[in-house]
Structures are given as structure tokens and as C-alpha cells.
Amino acid sequence: MTTMKNRSSVVAVAGVCALLLLGWPMRGYSQTQKPNGRVRFIPKTTSTSQASSGSSTSAPFCVDANITLSTCLFNYYGGPVISNIDAVVVYWGTSVSNVVDCGGGLDSHGNCIGISQFHSAVGNSTFIDMLGEYNTAGVDASAGSKLGLPGNQNIGRGTLHPGSPFIITPSASNSGPKINDANIQSELQSQIAAGHLPAVATDGIGNVNTIYVVYFPPGLIIDDGTGSLSCTAGGFCAYHSTYFNLSGLAVPYGVVPDFGPGSGCDTGCGSGTQWQNITSTVSHELAESITDAAVGLPSTSTLVFDYPLTWYDVNNGEIGDPCAPFSAAGMTFGGTDSLQFGATTFVVQQLFSQKAYKANPTAACVSPGTPTFTLTAPANSTPGSPFDVTVTANNGDGSTYLGTVQFTSSDGSARLPADYTFAATDAGAHTFSGAVTLNMIGTDNLSVADVFQASNAGSAAINVLGSAPLVTANPSDTTVIAGSTATFTAAATGTPAPTVQWQVSTNGGTTFTDIAGQTSTTLSLSSVVLGQNGQKFRAVFTNSLGTATTTAATLTVNSPPPTCATDVSGTVTVKRSGYSYNFITKRFVQTITLKNNSASPIAGPISLAIDGLTANATLFNSAGTTTCAVPLGSPYVSTTGPPAPGSSTSVVLQFTDPTRTGFNYSTRVLAGAQP
Amino acid sequence: MKGKMINMKNSLLLIVAAAVLLFTFGAPTSFATGISLNVSIDTSGLPTGPGSEIIFIFTDGSGLGDANNTATLTNFALGGGSLGSLDPSNSGGISGDMSSTVSLTDSSLLNLFGETFSAGTSVSFLLNLTTNVDAGSTPDRFSIEILDPSVNFLSPSDLLTGNLLAIDLDSASPSTSYQSSLVTVSSPGPVNTPEPATIFLLAAGLAAIALSTKRPTTLS
Numbered sequence: 001m002t003t004m005k006n007r008s009s010v011v012a013v014a015g016v017c018a019l020l021l022l023g024w025p026m027r028g029y030s031q032t033q034k035p036n037g038r039v040r041f042i043p044k045t046t047s048t049s050q051a052s053s054g055s056s057t058s059a060p061f062c063v064d065a066n067i068t069l070s071t072c073l074f075n076y077y078g079g080p081v082i083s084n085i086d087a088v089v090v091y092w093g094t095s096v097s098n099v100v101d102c103g104g105g106l107d108s109h110g111n112c113i114g115i116s117q118f119h120s121a122v123g124n125s126t127f128i129d130m131l132g133e134y135n136t137a138g139v140d141a142s143a144g145s146k147l148g149l150p151g152n153q154n155i156g157r158g159t160l161h162p163g164s165p166f167i168i169t170p171s172a173s174n175s176g177p178k179i180n181d182a183n184i185q186s187e188l189q190s191q192i193a194a195g196h197l198p199a200v201a202t203d204g205i206g207n208v209n210t211i212y213v214v215y216f217p218p219g220l221i222i223d224d225g226t227g228s229l230s231c232t233a234g235g236f237c238a239y240h241s242t243y244f245n246l247s248g249l250a251v252p253y254g255v256v257p258d259f260g261p262g263s264g265c266d267t268g269c270g271s272g273t274q275w276q277n278i279t280s281t282v283s284h285e286l287a288e289s290i291t292d293a294a295v296g297l298p299s300t301s302t303l304v305f306d307y308p309l310t311w312y313d314v315n316n317g318e319i320g321d322p323c324a325p326f327s328a329a330g331m332t333f334g335g336t337d338s339l340q341f342g343a344t345t346f347v348v349q350q351l352f353s354q355k356a357y358k359a360n361p362t363a364a365c366v367s368p369g370t371p372t373f374t375l376t377a378p379a380n381s382t383p384g385s386p387f388d389v390t391v392t393a394n395n396g397d398g399s400t401y402l403g404t405v406q407f408t409s410s411d412g413s414a415r416l417p418a419d420y421t422f423a424a425t426d427a428g429a430h431t432f433s434g435a436v437t438l439n440m441i442g443t444d445n446l447s448v449a450d451v452f453q454a455s456n457a458g459s460a461a462i463n464v465l466g467s468a469p470l471v472t473a474n475p476s477d478t479t480v481i482a483g484s485t486a487t488f489t490a491a492a493t494g495t496p497a498p499t500v501q502w503q504v505s506t507n508g509g510t511t512f513t514d515i516a517g518q519t520s521t522t523l524s525l526s527s528v529v530l531g532q533n534g535q536k537f538r539a540v541f542t543n544s545l546g547t548a549t550t551t552a553a554t555l556t557v558n559s560p561p562p563t564c565a566t567d568v569s570g571t572v573t574v575k576r577s578g579y580s581y582n583f584i585t586k587r588f589v590q591t592i593t594l595k596n597n598s599a600s601p602i603a604g605p606i607s608l609a610i611d612g613l614t615a616n617a618t619l620f621n622s623a624g625t626t627t628c629a630v631p632l633g634s635p636y637v638s639t640t641g642p643p644a645p646g647s648s649t650s651v652v653l654q655f656t657d658p659t660r661t662g663f664n665y666s667t668r669v670l671a672g673a674q675p
Numbered sequence: 676m677k678g679k680m681i682n683m684k685n686s687l688l689l690i691v692a693a694a695v696l697l698f699t700f701g702a703p704t705s706f707a708t709g710i711s712l713n714v715s716i717d718t719s720g721l722p723t724g725p726g727s728e729i730i731f732i733f734t735d736g737s738g739l740g741d742a743n744n745t746a747t748l749t750n751f752a753l754g755g756g757s758l759g760s761l762d763p764s765n766s767g768g769i770s771g772d773m774s775s776t777v778s779l780t781d782s783s784l785l786n787l788f789g790e791t792f793s794a795g796t797s798v799s800f801l802l803n804l805t806t807n808v809d810a811g812s813t814p815d816r817f818s819i820e821i822l823d824p825s826v827n828f829l830s831p832s833d834l835l836t837g838n839l840l841a842i843d844l845d846s847a848s849p850s851t852s853y854q855s856s857l858v859t860v861s862s863p864g865p866v867n868t869p870e871p872a873t874i875f876l877l878a879a880g881l882a883a884i885a886l887s888t889k890r891p892t893t894l895s
């Protein structure tokens with residue numbers, strides 16, 4: 001930190017020339033007005049003086065050894081911040097940022113793959129969280145609003161725009177060994193209009209989220225519009241600016257010249273490696289773009305500091321400037337720090353914290369925190385029982401954690417909350433209600449950490465208590481009619497909740513086998529058959545702590561009750577013959593004629609029941625007595641073949657009457673197999 | 676006076692006799708409607724010689740023996756055969772024999788007349804049958820069976836009943852069935868057959884007439 005060679009300066013010089021050349025509208029300002037100065041890095045060699053471009057706003061840094069509170073005051077001028085940065089990485093041509101130690105290596109054009117990775121990481125890290133103190137929502141005069149009016153934006157994390165990097169081919173008019181800021185703005189406008197670059201995205205209230213970070217190829221000299229040149233003494237390492245587009249939106253962009261060997265920026269823009277210097281420099285510009293998004297636009301007819309500036313210190317510039325690493329006698333503040341993101345470590349620049357400054361001016365330059373998580377969970381649980389956990393995140397720098405956390409557990413079967421991204425309203429603490437379920441008996445560990453960024457994980461040890469199954473209800477013996485459904489039920493307690501498997505024994509309970517698919521506490525056997533009579537059933541309850549088996553219940557299957565023959569006497573005419581008397585057999589013989597008087601056939605067989613036969617007589621040729629159709633006990637004779645409608649059939653009755661005293665009877669005509 | 680008295684007695688008897696006859700023959704209810712059938716049965720299939728038996732059976736459909744019908748068989752001819760003796764098991768309301776007249780009345784459930792004979796070529800007779808319909812659903816039935824000397828039915832096709840002829844008295848035109856291969860039935864037409872009770876009245880009337888004619892008539 002003490003050997004830094006770079007620092008930024010505030011340049012409040014006119015960029016109006018470029019704007020005039022392009023003829024862009026300038027909201028509410030005359031074309032004679034000058035834009036606010038750009039922020040840039042100036043390569044340092046041995047000079048300890050501030051490499052100013054002549055701005056009258058150059059002033060000693062507030063983080064000087066002789067600082068006073070009044071020398072470092074960031075005011076809110078009413079301009080926009082970037083709510084959620086949408087970083088569009090743009091390559092000016094096919095070969096840019098020819099750094100030798102590029103993170104992630106080089107692509108086929110020699111471009112540093114790590115550039116996009118860096119933007120993806122830094123936009124979704126505590127580096128962004130640090131900027132939360134520069135939210136404009138609720139800022140008023142007492143909190144530093146220069147205009148006395150509250151803003152309406154909060155700064156949250158952002159993303160790398162999908163598809164980055166976007167390689168553009170500049171037009172001839174914007175090409176050459178030396179270009180200026182007007183060329184850059186012109187080219188961006190053209191490329192966006194042509195659809196080669198993503199359109200400008202805005203937040204929910206119309207402020208721009210997109211920033212176009214343009215990386216340039218080796219050998220190209222960039223004039224920032226004030227005569228200051230890239231990577232040269234008295235020039236800059238990078239800068240960010242803004243222009244109005246045709247829709248009136250203030251579009252931020254960043255300019256990053258080549259940091260490769262011999263570029264000048266390779267040695268003049270930091271004390272680290274080329275790759276470290278480029279990420280440090282770009283992080284500086286990104287932080288300032290987010291907190292002072294419209295810096296490049298004219299403010300007033302005179303060069304006073306006013307809207308559309310956002311957060312600005314008239315003495316020190318933007319929030320990156322006071323903390324830019326530099327090496328100067330007595331100036332040991334500021335510097336760089338590491339941002340661990342996944343397996344990659346990026347170097348980023350410290351940023352000025354007004355809160356930290358007020359607490360301790362010598363500690364005003366802060367680094368992105370490494371989030372520390374505290375996980376609050378119940379000491380005990382039971383398998384399968386959901387419980388609440390609360391995650392408290394502490395960035396360590398006082399900023400509010402806005403990252404995404406992920407849970408892990410030593411219980412591989414645990415149910416855990418989905419990855420969760422903290423919102424500003426969480427204020428660093430979030431409760432996941434009923435979101436965790438542990439199943440493994442014993443002490444289970446639960447951890448939570450940032451998904452991407454290195455963090456101090458929060459963890460908790462939860463004692464998961466359990467018990468072996470205990471049968472609380474045995475199945476009961478069941479009797480059913482064949483063809484119906486037999487049901488057995490059983491119950492057991494246990495933690496974790498035991499599973500159940502029904503078993504059957506077909507050998508009187510000697511052995512049991514599992515019944516496939518019967519795994520609920522109720523066993524339903526549909527359409528049981530007589531062959532299942534006597535089978536035994538039991539349930540086996542199992543959990544990780546043991547097994548419990550119910551007693552066996554016996555299934556009794558009875559035959560279904562007979563379906564009685566139907567009395568069709570009402571539709572059948574019964575005509576009796578007289579009695580013949582067989583002299584040989586001594587039996588009285590009578591023929592009965594049955595005529596179907598209905599319009600439908602009679603389902604056979606047809607039985608003629610002889611009811612109330614006089615006691616002295618017997619129906620000799622009875623086929624049996626009625627056992628189903630009431631009255632029971634009446635002898636009957638049967639005939640096959642149901643008569644068709646209107647046709648007749650006959651049966652013969654043979655009576656014995658040894659007394660010959662006479663007999664009498666009545667008849668029933670029964671249709672069906674069970675008379 | 677005595678003669679007058681006698682004449683008066685005779686006159687009274689004549690009046691009674693006339694009244695009885697009038698009641699017997701003149702009243703519509705004195706005679707039941709009946710049928711008269713000439714019946715001939717081919718007995719050539721029977722072995723020659725004695726031992727065959729013809730059986731006339733009259734069953735009461737009411738089962739109570741209501742005696743409301745009578746079968747009267749006359750004019751027997753045996754086709755060269757000869758009569759034997761009455762079956763000892765004859766029972767019920769029967770009278771007579773085949774030498775003259777056989778009468779069966781349904782005065783009991785089973786009224787059975789059997790008489791043996793030596794078979795000739797046929798047995799024929801005149802059957803007069805009243806046709807009163809019994810109360811209830813079972814009619815009175817008149818039937819004929821013939822047994823050979825070995826006590827087998829002559830009818831080969833109805834071993835269940837052995838009936839050669841069966842007449843159910845279920846209407847004024849009774850249902851008649853017979854073994855056409857053995858039995859010939861012809862109807863001489865309907866006749867008025869006296870009912871049993873009417874016969875007694877007839878006999879009383881004729882007796883009164885006889886008494887009145889045999890007593891001398893004295894005139895002064």
C-alpha cells in the first residue's frame with residue numbers, strides 16, 4: 001500500500017468540445033457550458049506532485065497525514081447512482097489488454113479472458129456492498145445532500161452482461177493511432193444503434209444500470225478530450241465518463257487503455273503485476289461510476305460543482321480518488337486489497353468511506369469485506385422435522401451484505417433452503433422458516449457461506465434425536481365375503497417416522513413375504529377370493545434405528561350368499577292336470593303346464609315349488625326342498641330351458657299318499673339356480 | 676167314504692209320483708251335462724289267456740271326494756276274450772262289473788275298478804261321463820290302464836302313468852288324451868246322464884207309480 005504509484009485526480013475541465021462536435025443535446029445547459037471533469041489515473045514515475053491537468057479543484061488529499069474532517073467531505077449533488085450495475089465489457093477491436101499475466105489466460109485473439117471474469121466477480125461481491133453508504137434514497141441536507149433534496153436509489157449488486165466481451169470494429173473515422181473521447185462516445189452510440197452492443201438498461205425508476213467498459217488495444221493513444229493522454233506522464237490510466245444518448249439517458253462508460261508491456265500503464269498504474277494493476281484500476285473506475293454516474297456531463301455554466309454530479313468531494317474528487325495507491329512522502333493511505341472470488345483472487349482498490357472517515361480519518365480507505373456468517377439453529381431436532389434457521393451476515397466493514405448464500409449439511413439427505421440472495425431490507429439477517437429438515441440421527445452439521453465469494457462460513461451442530469419404531473396398533477382379524485375388499489390397519493411410532501411394509505403368510509404364519517407396493521399403514525386387498533381364506537397379514541415398521549413387527553391378523557373369506565331364484569309366479573300360468581294313478585307304483589301322477597305370459601324370456605332353470613302339501617302326501621320326485629327362496633323347505637321339481645314369451649313347458653309331479661285320504665298344495669314358479 | 680179315501684190316497688200318490696218324475700226328468704238341474712264316448716282298445720298285444728287286467732281309475736281333483744262326477748261304462752265287448760274276476764284292491768266309489776255296467780263316482784280321492792280278463796283282440800265299451808268341474812285347480816280325471824299278466828303296462832309310451840286314456844273334467848268339453856296307437860275314441864254326441872242323486876229320485880217316483888197302480892181302486 002505504501003509503494004503505490006498511482007493516484008487519481010479530479011479534473012474539472014471542459015469536455016464540451018467533443019460534445020459540440022457531436023452535436024449531442026445537453027439537458028438544460030447551453031453549449032457553452034463545460035462538463036464536469038473526468039476522473040482518471042495518471043501514470044506516476046517519480047513525481048510526487050499531483051498530476052493535475054490544471055484543474056482548479058486539485059487539492060491535497062483528505063487522507064493526508066494532516067487531515068481534518070473538513071478537508072474530506074463528499075456531498076450528494078442530486079445526480080444518479082447505478083442501482084445494479086450491468087457491466088458490458090467492450091473490446092475495441094479484436095486484440096485488447098495484452099497483459100502478460102492476464103487472469104484466466106488469453107483467448108485466440110490474445111484478449112484476456114479474465115476481464116469478463118473480473119467484472120462478473122466484482123459486480124457481485126462485497127466490493128459493491130461497500131458502496132451502500134452512498135445510496136441516495138433518503139439522503140437529505142443533513143446527510144450531505146448539496147441540494148437538500150433526497151434521492152431515490154439504493155446501490156445493490158450487479159452482473160456481467162451476458163455475452164460479454166463484445167468485440168466491436170470501430171469505424172474509420174474513429175480509428176487511427178490516436179483517438180479522443182469524442183471518438184469513443186461516437187463509436188459507442190453507433191455500435192449500440194447498430195445492435196452490436198446491448199441497449200442501455202435502466203432500473204425500475206428509469207436510471208441507467210448499464211456501463212460500457214471499453215478495453216483498447218496496444219499502441220492506441222487515447223486523448224480524454226482535455227489533451228490528457230493515456231498511459232503517459234501527466235496522462236491517465238483509465239477514466240470513466242458519461243454522455244447523453246438520444247433518449248436523454250446519461251450513459252456511463254469506462255475507458256481502459258492497454259496495460260500490456262511497453263504501454264506505459266504496465267508500470268505507471270500500480271505496483272502490482274500488469275493484471276493486478278488493470279483490475280485495481282478498473283475497480284476504481286467502476287466504484288466511481290456507480291457513485292457518480294453522470295460525472296462527465298456539464299453541470300453549470302460556470303465550473304461549479306453541482307448536478308448531475310452524485311457523490312463528489314470538491315477537494316478530492318470521487319470515492320476512489322482519495323484512496324488510490326500512490327507513493328508520496330507522508331501519503332501512505334489507500335492502496336489495494338484482494339477479493340477472493342471462487343478460486344480466483346482479484347486485486348481491487350480500496351475506496352473512501354465517509355462513515356469510516358468520520359470515525360477515524362486515518363482509516364477512511366476501506367477494503368471489501370470478507371463476509372462472516374452466523375448460523376442460528378435449534379440445538380436439537382428430530383428426523384424429518386422442519387425447523388427455522390437464521391443467517392446473520394457481517395461484511396466486516398459495516399456495509400450490508402447483499403450476496404447469495406448457500407447451505408450445506410453433513411446430512412446428505414437433509415432438506416436445505418435454496419440459495420438465497422440477501423436484500424437490503426434483510427439488513428444482513430434472514431430467517432429461513434421451516435426450511436431445514438435433517439434426517440440423520442446424531443449430530444448433524446449445517447453450514448452456510450457465500451456462493452461465490454470467499455467467506456467465513458456460519459455453522460451449527462444440531463443433535464438429531466430419534467427412536468426405534470414402536471407398534472401402537474396391530475391389525476385385526478378380518479372376515480369378508482369373497483369378491484369384496486379386506487382392509488387391515490396398523491400403526492407405529494418412531495423417529496424418524498418409520499416406513500411400513502405389509503407381509504403375507506400363506507402357511508399359517510410360519511413364513512411371511514413382502515407384499516409389493518403395500519407400504520401404507522392401511523392394507524387394502526380388493527376382490528379377495530376364497531383361496532385367500534386363512535392367510536395372515538402383518539406390518540413391519542422400519543426406521544434407521546430399528547424395526548418393529550405387528551402381530552399377524554387372519555383373513556377369513558366366506559362364500560357369497562346365494563342369489564335366490566326369483567318368484568315369477570305372477571307372470572306364469574300354472575295349469576294342473578288331473579291325478580293319474582299308477583297302478584304299479586301306487587303313485588299319483590300329475591302334469592303341470594307352465595306358460596310364460598310375460599313379454600320376456602324367463603331365465604332358467606325353472607323350479608315349481610310345492611308349498612303346503614298335505615302331510616299325508618309326499619312329492620316323490622322332488623329335486624329337493626327350497627333353501628333360498630322363502631318359504632323354505634318346500635319340495636320342488638325343476639325343468640330346464642326357460643320358456644320363451646307365450647310358450648309353455650311342463651313338469652310332472654309324482655305324489656304318494658298311502659292313506660289315499662286326499663291332499664292339496666299350492667305352487668310357486670321360481671326362476672334361477674337357487675330355489 | 677173309504678173308497679173315496681182310497682182314491683184320494685191313490686190320487687195323492689200319483690201327484691207325488693208325478694212331482695218326483697217332473698223334478699227328476701223335467702227340471703234342468705236334474706241331469707248333469709256329460710259326454711259319451713265309444714272307446715275301443717287294441718289288446719292284441721297282450722298275451723292270450725287269463726291274467727290281463729283292465730283298470731278304470733277315477734280321481735277326485737278336489738282331493739276331498741266330492742262325488743260330483745260319475746263315469747258309467749256299458750256295452751263291454753272283449754273281442755273274443757273273456758272276463759275274469761274283480762281286482763281285490765278295487766276301492767272308492769265303484770260298482771258293477773264289466774259283464775254289464777261299471778260305475779265309478781269320485782266319492783274319494785282314488786276310485787279304482789279293476790277286473791281281469793283273457794285278452795282277445797280288443798276291449799270296447801261305451802263311456803258316459805259327467806263333466807262337472809271341481810272347485811280348485813285340479814280337475815277330476817278318468818283314466819284307463821291295462822296290465823299284462825306280468826303286471827306290465829300295455830301302454831309302452833307312458834310308463835309313468837300307464838294311461839291308455841285320460842280325461843280331465845276341466846270343462847264341459849273335457850281335455851282328453853289317449854294312446855292313439857292302441858285306443859280308438861269316437862263320440863256319439865253329448866247325452867244327459869242322470870246324476871246319482873237324481874237316480875234315487877227317479878226310483879222313488881217310479882215306485883210311487885207302481886204302488887198306485889197295484890192298489891185296487893174301489894168305487895161305491
